[in-house]
Amino acid sequence: MSQKVANIIKKVTRLGYQAIEMVIFKGVSIFYKNKEKYKDIWLICERGTEAKDNGYWMFKYIRENHPKINVHYIIDKQYEKDYKKVRDLSNIIEYNSFEHKIAFILSKKVISTHIGFVEPWSYKLYKMILDRKDKKKYIFLQHGVIYNDLSDILNKKASRIDKFITSTKDEYxxxxxxxxxxxxxxxxxxxxxxxxxxxxxxxxxxxxxxxPTWRKDITNPSYVKSKIVDDNVFLESDYYKRFKSLLNNKELESILKKYEYKLVFYPHYEIQQYIKYFDVNNQNIIIANKDKYDVQQLLMDSKLLITDYSSVFFDFAYMKKPIIHYCFDELKHYKSGYLDFKKDGFGQVISSEEKLVSLIEKYAKEDFKIEPIYEKRIEDSFTVRDDKNCQRIFEVIKKA
Incomplete structure (x- = not known):
């Protein structure tokens, strides 16, 4: 049997099981639909293990400003640090639990930063079997600003998204x-x-x-349960060697010591599994574990962002702080979109370690001031820039 046929059989079996389970839960939900907890319920979720992104901030805003809305946050209690953040706001549902599945069936609005987490089953299958009249509304908060072409996975037909949240005019x-x-x-x-x-x-x-962001071809993605990529593939990659070299660069070490700065290396969510391999002997460099550090706090606390292609640079640009794109390779797992870093980006594009270190020192000497050309591009891109983002999103959700 070919691998292609085996994968098809596996997919059909999985969807068949999901179809049976969702129909069963639909029947069971009849006994819960009149309970106060499930009336007009909204569900918010990130990856099911986190409360640090747009899902958390949206949930916090609704709980504090619109307490009459019956909104619940879905998270696995095993992830204690993030679980504690939402616990004080109450209305928590355990991720992938019986309650999660009942709540999903009875929910009016589902609000998520990622596809495939707030929904216990294939959402497309769910719509085909149990919601052909499109009564349930899916609001996609996103977990970043899209600049690549992600239409293969986020198109309307595949995702069944009802409201798609965007930030810049070009993204929209x-x-x-x-x-x-x-x-x-x-x-x-x-x-x-x-x-x-x-x-x-x-x-x-x-x-x-x-x-920096991740590379699909050298990592074992968290959403794949089996081991499909050996660690040696990552360790032999140019990606690993480049960043390890940078972290151990002697000139960088001298610059951090001279200007009394710390450098925090926060690997992408999918690279965190390899964090043990990034060994450094420099007290001014911190290797940040995702379970101990909050991404947004790191962005707010930092004066300079060095990334490659991670869309987190939009958050940094929003604060009008300098950015360096360290791009020594091409990002292969996404199709290129509307943004050309060199022509339209918010920071300089560097491909060599030597030039990168030199530019870091230049920014340090100038107290990390952003160049006017990049500040102008930021202002032109973020035509909406204030502290009313949650308020606007809430109105969109309410009307959906």
């Missing part, structure tokens, strides 16, 4: 009323991200943040 124009994505203008809204509200409170420390 790349998704709304385009053939690739398939959304109409009123299904895409430019509100800004929920987490942007908190960025206005940033008071930077003497800190530099190194935060």
């Amino acid at each position: 124009n790349s998704i709304a009323n385009t053939q690739n994505y398939g959304f109409f203008n009123d299904e895409v809204v430019q509100t800004g991200l929920a987490r942007f509200d908190n960025l206005h409170k940033n008071i930077p420390k003497k800190q530099i943040l190194l935060m």
Whole structure:
């Protein structure tokens, strides 16, 4: 039997099981639908293990400003640090639990930063079997600003998203009323991200943040349960060697010591599994574990961001702070989109370690001031820039 046929059989079996289970839960939900907890319920989720992104900030805003809304946050209690953040706000449902599945069946609105977590089953299958009249509304908060072409996975037909949250005018124009994505203008809204509200409170420390994105071909993705990529593939990659070299660069060590700065290396969520391999002997460099450090706090605390292609640079640009793109390779797992870093980006693009270190010192000498050309591009891109992002998103959810 070929691998292709085996994968098809596996997929059909999985969807068949999901179909049976969701129908069973639909029947069981009849006994819960009149309970106060499930009346007009909204569900918010990130990855099911986190409360640090747009989902958390949206949930916090609704609980504090609209307490009469019956909104619940879905998270696995084993992830204690993030679980404690939402516990004080109450209305928590255990991720992937019996209660999660009942709540999902009975929910009016589902609000998520990622596809495939707030929904216990294939959402497309759910709509085909149990919600053909489209009564349930799916609001996609996102977990970043999209600049690549993600239409293969986020198109309307595949995702069944009802409201698509965007931030910049270029991002909105790349998704709304385009053939690739398939959304109409009123299904895409430019509100800004929920987490942007908190960025206005940033008071930077003497800190530099190194935060690159991941590479699909050298990692074992967290969403794949079996081991498909050996660690040696990662260790032999140019990606690993480049960043390990940078972290152990002697000139960088001298610069951090001279200007009394810390550099925090925060690997992408999918790279965190390899964090043990990034050994450094420099007291001014911190290797940040995702379970101990909050991404938004790191962004707010830092004066300079060094990344490659991670869309987190939009958050940093929103705060009008300098960015360096360290791009020594090409990002292969996404199709290129509307943004050309060199022509339209918010920071310099560097490919060599030597030039990168030199530019870091240049910024340190100038107290990390952003160049006017990049500040102008930021202002032109973020036509909506205030602390009312959550408020605008709430109105979108309410009307959906």
